[in-house]
Amino acid sequence: MEHALALRSGRTLEVREYGDESGHPVIFFHGLIGSHHQASYIADQARQNGLRVIAPNRPGVGRSGFTRRTTPLDAVPDVEELAEALGLGEFSVIGISGGAPYALATLSRLGHRVQTATIISGMGPPQLPGALDGMDRRRRLLLGIGSRNPRLARRAFQEAADRFQADPERFLPRLIATWSAPDRMIFRRREVFELFLRDLHSVFTEGVGAEGLAQELALYRNYGFPLRSLPKDRRVTLWQGLADTIVPPAMAWALVRALPNCEALLVPGGHFMAVDEAHRIVARLREQLDEPASLENQT
Template sequence: MVSVSTIDADPQYLDRAGRRLAYATYSDPTGRPVVFCHGTPGSRLLGRLLDAPAARRGVRLVSPDRPGIGASDDAPVGIDDWPADVAALLEHLDVESAGVLGFSGGAPFALSCHRLDAVESVTLVSGTGPPGVGGAGRAQRAMGTLARYAPWLLSPFVRLQRWVLRRRDPSAALDLLADEPPETDALSTDEIARLVETDILAATAGGPDGVVRELGLLAEPWPFDLDSVSVPVTVFQGQRDTNVTPATGEALVRRLPEATLERVDSDHLGTLCVAAPRALRGPTLV
């Protein structure tokens, strides 16, 4: 059972050239490391959703907050800056090799890590694609357009959304990511709703700037070509996902040099819940 106090555990920190990078670790502390790239908006706290399947797979899940998100200090960085943070985090944890798992808006950040020698494989779950590859839901497209061309208009919306979510039932936060009640063998729907609410509120605890910047980055051409990704990639795509269309997973696999598509009969967050045990497999089993 998950309580809010357990979800909102104190982060650990890594110093990155004068700024703090916050992270949390879950599951087996001696297991095979996997770096979890949260969605947008999202934070290190969503890693709790993968705690039980990671433990069963013997995985040490490392879940960092990206700059300006959650407890990490803000910085004017882009997608192509993220691998350096991941490399520093892996060195800090004395990790020589790791997998990377990107959920939703974390997909480009996960894929950008392919150039790190330590990264063996990348897994995408409900992962967004670059502009022109697949598609996003209507709300996601609208926010991406605002973030790219009029971020000063999106910031008040993010603040308003936070104000509303703090005053409503956790199911309101869950509705942003799921069309159906999700459930796992470790967490009930109500527990997942509380986790998602805490995760989204944590993402904007320091203000909207980090989330707004990321939404803009997701709407711009990515700073690398998909055909340059040099590690095996597994793409889990929900067939009833209204946040990231099912065509996205198929389009990503066609563009990536070494990629496998696994279709999941679920929605956006439900795909993460259903696919977690398979998504956390070792690279030799992908």
């Protein structure tokens, strides 16, 4: 089910729901170059496990109106309006890749309502010690540019947008060629390839593209809250592919050290391991809904 929510600010928030429409609500935050389509990775498993996955597009993606933000905390009022509009009380959150800051920001502000928090291939603050070890050099460079010179970041993303719009079917294979071997294998599946093409269209064709992506990069370095301040009675579960070169395993270890209550599960695969690990990710979330949170980190 897809709908557009008219926010009090006058902006539109595009939202797509997956899974069991009468199940436990889970708000899903998509990745950097992504959209609500990424919730499709876990849709079947969510339906089987009684989860209602609610995936909004961030500002400037698809039909969601663009707005200026300075930290991921600025997104929390949208989450509150979304929850109010859908009549949600308590809910869970999932942040995949670049959606991690938004899931954690929601936990920071609305911890009393967040029952579980799951991070998949999550991009944490890049300034955490050792967090970028193993990251592809070009992505490390882009992260640095994004924080120091947003204009250059916009230019780089605009060049990517121009190449995509000129020939989408040629653009994506060139991008995939820069990923790890497990990710390249996953994208040999036509249904996964076409899903990511829809993501790219949501960002570069329907959305504002470069402007929104450049803003996202800057937000990674300014969460607006220290990770140690997150509620200790809410566990954050990290899922990380051991062969990920987009957000490397070093980032997961850096998050383990920074988060007050964390469970880390390192699994075979690359950045898009959620496609194959969806059953385990959803099953663990389902288990956590009925178990008490521990105050100690687990790995």
